[in-house]
Structure formats: structure tokens, C-alpha cells
Amino acid sequence: MPFNSYGFIFLFFPVVIAGYFALLHVANPRWARLWLLAASLGSYAWVKPEYTPLLLLSIGVNYGSYRWLLDVRRKAPGGEGRRTRTKSKGEHRIFLAALAFNVAFLAFFKYTNFFIDSMNAMTGAEVALLRIALPLGVSFFTIQQIVFQFHAYEGSIGQCAFLDYLLFVSFFGYLTSGPIVHHKEFVPQLNDEKRQRFSPESFFPGLWLFVIGLFKKAFVADTFAVWANSGFDHAAELTLFPAWAAVLCFTMQLYFDFGGYSDMAVGIGKMLNLELPRNFNSPFKATNLIGFWSRWHMTLTRFISTYLYIPITRAMPRSTFPYAMVATFCSMFIAGLWHGAAWTFVIFGSIHGLGLVINNVSRRLKLKVPAVAAWVLTMVLVVDANVFFRAKTVGDALTLLKAMHFGNGVSFSRYQFAEVAGVFAIDTLMMGAALLAALGAVLLLKNSDQMEKSFTPSLGMAVALPILFWMSVAHFSATTNFLYFNF
Amino acid sequence: MTQEQILERVQLIFRECFDNDTLVIERSTTAKDVENWDSLNHVNLLAAIEKEFGFEFTLTEMGGLKNVGEMLDLIHQILSDK
Numbered sequence: 001m002p003f004n005s006y007g008f009i010f011l012f013f014p015v016v017i018a019g020y021f022a023l024l025h026v027a028n029p030r031w032a033r034l035w036l037l038a039a040s041l042g043s044y045a046w047v048k049p050e051y052t053p054l055l056l057l058s059i060g061v062n063y064g065s066y067r068w069l070l071d072v073r074r075k076a077p078g079g080e081g082r083r084t085r086t087k088s089k090g091e092h093r094i095f096l097a098a099l100a101f102n103v104a105f106l107a108f109f110k111y112t113n114f115f116i117d118s119m120n121a122m123t124g125a126e127v128a129l130l131r132i133a134l135p136l137g138v139s140f141f142t143i144q145q146i147v148f149q150f151h152a153y154e155g156s157i158g159q160c161a162f163l164d165y166l167l168f169v170s171f172f173g174y175l176t177s178g179p180i181v182h183h184k185e186f187v188p189q190l191n192d193e194k195r196q197r198f199s200p201e202s203f204f205p206g207l208w209l210f211v212i213g214l215f216k217k218a219f220v221a222d223t224f225a226v227w228a229n230s231g232f233d234h235a236a237e238l239t240l241f242p243a244w245a246a247v248l249c250f251t252m253q254l255y256f257d258f259g260g261y262s263d264m265a266v267g268i269g270k271m272l273n274l275e276l277p278r279n280f281n282s283p284f285k286a287t288n289l290i291g292f293w294s295r296w297h298m299t300l301t302r303f304i305s306t307y308l309y310i311p312i313t314r315a316m317p318r319s320t321f322p323y324a325m326v327a328t329f330c331s332m333f334i335a336g337l338w339h340g341a342a343w344t345f346v347i348f349g350s351i352h353g354l355g356l357v358i359n360n361v362s363r364r365l366k367l368k369v370p371a372v373a374a375w376v377l378t379m380v381l382v383v384d385a386n387v388f389f390r391a392k393t394v395g396d397a398l399t400l401l402k403a404m405h406f407g408n409g410v411s412f413s414r415y416q417f418a419e420v421a422g423v424f425a426i427d428t429l430m431m432g433a434a435l436l437a438a439l440g441a442v443l444l445l446k447n448s449d450q451m452e453k454s455f456t457p458s459l460g461m462a463v464a465l466p467i468l469f470w471m472s473v474a475h476f477s478a479t480t481n482f483l484y485f486n487f
Numbered sequence: 488m489t490q491e492q493i494l495e496r497v498q499l500i501f502r503e504c505f506d507n508d509t510l511v512i513e514r515s516t517t518a519k520d521v522e523n524w525d526s527l528n529h530v531n532l533l534a535a536i537e538k539e540f541g542f543e544f545t546l547t548e549m550g551g552l553k554n555v556g557e558m559l560d561l562i563h564q565i566l567s568d569k
Contacts, residue, residue, distance in 0.1 A: 085545070085568070154545035290525050305526040306550030313530050324527050360527055 065098035095153040114341035137176035180299040206270025213263025218472035221256035234419035239411040243403035329353035514556030
């Protein structure tokens with residue numbers, strides 16, 4: 001169930017949070033956890049019930065494999081208590097099987113038709129596409145479980161009860177769009193007595209974060225979405241300035257959509273007295289691409305650098321700079337494909353991979369680029385890559401990129417922005433003002449995390465909170481899904 | 488091997504890895520405090536430490552270190568377990 005829906009805000013979440021703390025108070029933590037689990041699975045099934053068995057299948061296989069691994073470890077010489085730096089063959093096989101299952105699960109549901117379609121295009125064959133449903137959040141819950149398998153294999157996870165594991169994977173606060181949470185970041189909190197109570201010190205900053213996130217998504221991102229959609233739908237007709245306007249509107253839509261979602265997820269956690277890892281830290285303040293990825297989708301970057309980049313680097317014949325660059329590019333190529341089963345996402349990942357290589361080479365050569373120029377170069381690359389992130393086909397993306405880089409000429413007609421903003425001058429002014437205001441906000445204002453850390457209730461906040469909430473809810477008529485829901 | 492001895496050897500590895508002969512690390516030092524301590528140099532740094540002390544970090548350990556203090560504790564623990 002999307003966070004930006006009437007059902008979630010006015011019924012689901014109030015009932016869930018009230019029930020959770022009531023059960024912690026009158027019953028015991030186990031019942032409260034069961035309640036959260038029922039809410040999580042229920043909200044997942046609400047979207048499309050047929051996805052739920054697939055989620056449960058993935059959870060069942062992963063948990064079964066973890067228990068089996070523990071069993072093999074216990075029976076090995078030295079028993080359960082031994083340090084697990086050296087692995088037995090049995091442990092290694094179970095780990096590889098679990099890894100293979102997760103990769104195959106994701107590949108089957110997400111990439112089978114992409115593969116068939118690409119083969120048809122290359123060979124001229126006419127193999128029919130399969131009728132495969134893409135389970136909601138499959139990319140997120142699969143890699144979260146891949147990381148769990150790594151942690152279990154490497155010995156950093158002891159006993160994990162099935163109920164805790166179920167909730168760890170399916171918690172509604174992050175199941176469909178992240179953050180990608182590690183076991184040690186979530187499960188110990190469920191069993192921490194200090195967190196098993198209502199805490200105003202956690203609830204009110206959480207509520208503040210949720211409302212800020214809701215405003216970012218429902219008001220700001222959905223406003224930019226209208227202009228971005230219109231521009232991308234008329235890509236072939238755009239000249240230089242409107243093409244840039246359309247892509248910048250999409251860039252702001254993506255920023256506030258994902259940033260807003262991340263704030264809401266962390267806010268939901270805090271209201272339940274649970275801390276979730278941060279996923280977003282003013283990425284547009286970065287002056288190079290390495291900095292951008294340490295601030296954008298931070299839990300995905302953590303996964304890429306630890307579980308893609310390091311293993312690829314270790315698999316290289318030598319530990320040299322050129323090989324490290326190959327590993328960097330390969331990691332981002334895979335990360336691009338993770339975002340979606342389409343060539344547009346492959347190119348999106350490749351652009352970022354190439355950008356990171358260039359960034360690393362320039363560091364190695366100790367090239368000094370003025371901060372403003374470095375920021376502009378970084379943003380141009382991010383914005384160009386976003387064209388592929390948003391476009392339906394590579395052809396559409398190239399059409400827009402051509403317009404952005406003088407391919408369709410420059411128009412100074414008073415109607416040049418008609419296909420993006422609307423036919424009236426005031427429409428163009430509104431769009432321009434919104435873009436400038438958004439850019440100012442992302443570059444100059446404190447981010448949500450900083451605001452939350454210095455949270456002190458005030459009259460201004462008490463006034464701002466209902467106004468932001470009302471503006472967001474009033475905008476629900478134009479509600480769109482979160483962009484990362486599609487993954 | 489004591490924590491101080493480990494710190495001494497790790498200090499030299501840091502200086503070589505980040506090409507900075509005057510770099511001084513403390514337990515509280517994080518990636519933000521050292522220029523160019525990004526994911527690439529993090530892997531190179533840990534690979535050099537593995538070579539120096541003769542063991543291999545797990546991926547979880549490599550991804551989970553938050554500061555130099557945690558790194559020293561981990562090296563100390565691994566060496567003690569050997």
C-alpha cells in the first residue's frame with residue numbers, strides 16, 4: 001500500500017501504530033511483532049494478492065537455507081561456538097545454493113522477458129513473451145536476503161527466529177522501495193526492551209519526517225511529474241531549452257520522489273520507535289560522482305560497494321588501478337540493470353560507471369577542477385543519465401538527448417515551452433520558478449536528516465506541520481506511484 | 488600483538504595507501520577525515536592490511552567498518568583468534 005494514499009494515512013497506519021503499542025502495553029512483544037507482520041503482509045497483499053505467495057516462497061527458501069547452514073555448522077568440528085572464518089565445504093555449498101536461488105528468482109521474474117525480447121530483436125526470432133508477474137519490491141527483498149545470506153555464511157548472524165526473519169524481510173516500512181536494511185540494523189531493535197514502548201522523543205521527529213517526505217512526494221515531485229511527463233511525451237518536438245526543462249523537471253521529480261519516500265520510510269520507523277538506515281543525504285550537493293553515490297540511495301551504494309565491487313575486485317588477476325576501474329564499471333553496469341529490465345537502464349548504469357571511472361582517473365592524476373565547474377559537470381552527467389532512467393525506449397532517450405544538445409535547434413518562440421509547461425506565459429514562469437526554488441532548496445536548505453537530528457518542537461513547526469500535511473493531501477488527486485515502486 | 492603495535496603498522500599502510508607521509512590516524516578517524524578514502528581506496532587499504540598481517544577479511548567486515556578504532560579492534564580480534 002503506497003504511503004501517499006488516503007488508505008495508508010487515515011486508516012492503515014493509525015490502526016497499525018495504535019495496535020502495535022497497545023499490544024506492547026497489554027500483551028507482549030511477540031503479539032506486537034505478529035501484529036506488525038500481519039500488517040506488513042496484509043498491506044503487501046492489498047496491492048496484488050498473487051504476489052504474496054512468491055514473497056513467502058523467497059522468504060521460506062532463504063530461511064530454510066539459513067537454518068540448514070547453522071545445522072551444518074553445528075555438526076562441524078568445533079561446533080556452533082567456533083569462529084567461522086574457515087568454512088566447511090557443506091557451508092560453502094549451502095551458501096552458493098542460496099545465492100543461486102536468489103539470483104535465479106530475480107532473473108526469472110524480472111529479466112526473462114527482457115532476455116527473450118532482446119534475443120528476438122537480435123536474431124529475428126518470434127519467441128512469445130511469457131506471462132510472468134513482477135512481484136512488487138522483488139529487487140529490494142531479494143538483495144536484502146542476499147546480504148542476509150552473506151552475513152549468515154560469514155558468521156555474523158547467530159540465532160534468528162522465523163517470526164523475526166519474516167518481519168525483517170516483509171516490514172511494510174521498506175519492503176517495496178527500501179532502504180535495504182541489514183539484519184543487525186533491524187532484528188536486535190525488535191528485541192530491545194527500551195524500544196518496546198511508545199517514545200515521544202522518537203515519535204514526533206518521525207511524524208515530522210513523514211510529513212516532510214509526504215510533502216516532497218505528493219506536492220513537489222508530483223508537480224514536477226506533470227511537466228516531465230508532458231515533455232517526455234513530446235520529446236521529438238522539443239528544441240534546446242524545453243528539452244532541458246523537461247529533463248530537469250524529471251530530475252527534480254526523481255529527487256523529491258525518492259527523497260520523500262526515504263524520509264517517510266525513516267519517519268514510519270521512528271514513529272514505531274525503530275531506527276532505519278538513512279538512504280538520502282542531499283546528493284545534489286555533491287561536487288563529484290563518487291560523492292553523489294555516497295549520498296544517493298546510500299543503502300544500495302553500500303550493497304554495490306560491498307557485495308559487487310569488492311568480490312569483482314578480488315576476482316581480478318591483480319589488484320591494480322586499471323582492474324579496479326573495470327570492477328567499478330562492471331558494478332555500476334549490474335546496478336543499472338538492477339534498476340530495471342531494459343536497455344535504457346543498462347545505459348543508465350553504464351553512464352554512471354564510466355563517470356565514476358573518469359572521476360577516479362582525474363583523482364589519480366590529481367586534476368584540480370574548480371568546485372563550481374566540478375558540480376556542473378557532475379550534474380550534467382546525472383541529468384543526461386536520467387534521460388535513460390525515464391525514457392521508455394533508447395530511441396526516445398536519444399531523441400531527447402539530441403534536442404538537449406542542439407540537435408533540434410534553438411527556438412525563441414513565445415510558445416516554445418508549450419509542450420512541457422503549457423501554452424500560456426504564466427505556465428512557463430511557474431515551471432521556471434518551481435525549478436529555481438527546488439534547486440535553491442536542495443542546495444541551500446538543511447536536509448531532512450539534519451532537521452530531524454536538531455529537532456526541537458516549536459510553534460513554527462506546529463503551524464507548518466498541518467499546513468504541509470494539508471497541501472500534500474489536497475494534492476492527492478494527482479497521486480502517482482513512487483518511481484522506485486516499479487523495481 | 489598489542490593495539491599500539493597494530494596502530495603503528497596500520498599507520499604506515501595508511502600513509503602509503505593515501506600517498507601522504509604526514510598522515511596521522513587515530514581511533515576516531517573516519518573516511519571523511521582522510522582525503523580520497525573512497526570505496527576504491529578502502530578496498531586497496533584493506534587488501535594491504537590483509538597482506539601485512541596475513542589473513543583475509545570477510546565482506547561483511549570490510550563493509551561494516553565505521554572508523555579506524557573498529558578496524559584496529561577487528562585486526563586485534565582476528566590476530567588473537569589465529
